[in-house]
Amino acid sequence: MTENVVCTGAINAVKEVWEERIKKHNEDVKREKEFQHKLVRIWEDRVSLTKLREKVTREDGRVVLKIEKEEWKTLPSSLLKLNQLQEWQLHRTGLLKIPEFIGRFQNLIVLDLSRNTISEIPRGIGLLIRLQELILSYNKIKTVPKELSNCASLEKLELAVNRDISDLPPEILQETGYCCVKKLFLGIHNTHVYLPQKG
Secondary structure, three states: OHHHHHHHHHHHHHHHHHHHHHHHHHHHHHHHHHHHHHHHHHHHHHHHHHHHHHOEEEEOOEEEEEEEOOOOOOOOHHHHHHOOOOEEEEEOOOOOOOOHHHHHOOOOOEEEOOOOOOOEOOHHHHHOOOOOEEEOOOOOOOEOOHHHHHOOOOOEEEOOOOOOOOOOOHHHHOOOOOOOOOEEEOOOOOOEEEOOOOO
8 A cells, every 4th residue: 555655656746747847848849939930020020121121212302112013011010210211102012001100200291102902091190290292092091080180281182092981081171270281182083172271
């Protein structure tokens, strides 16, 4: 009987040791995978940043990101390292959404994302106080956030051929407030509305 108790105790002790070793091994494997994923993300960010830098040009004294007919469904956060950009021209890229971090590009003057598949405009767009032109024609925009009226320098807003837009926020169309849109393009054949100006 004593031998059974000693044997069972020894088996339990060995079992606990092995369970602890297995647990530690699994934790090590998990940490290693997380580390590898982090390295992959860092590498992908560097590669995408390099690709983006190749697309930066100067036009009319402006620093422009120009991408056309390339597959960019999303824009990586590494784009934030190019915050000196004054103009984005991204056409026919398949872009699905304007990144949430758009408001951090305080130097943007022109944002031309026409001919993509963007369905919404993030509220952070209202932080772009220097933005003069917002061109989103030929997308799938459904709503326009009222925060767009905070873009104090906005003069031109193109939303042509976004068939699902139900209405525009009244703040954009009113003479009061910050927004000073002068041209609003809504139609297919460059039909536009000249909005009355204050003063």
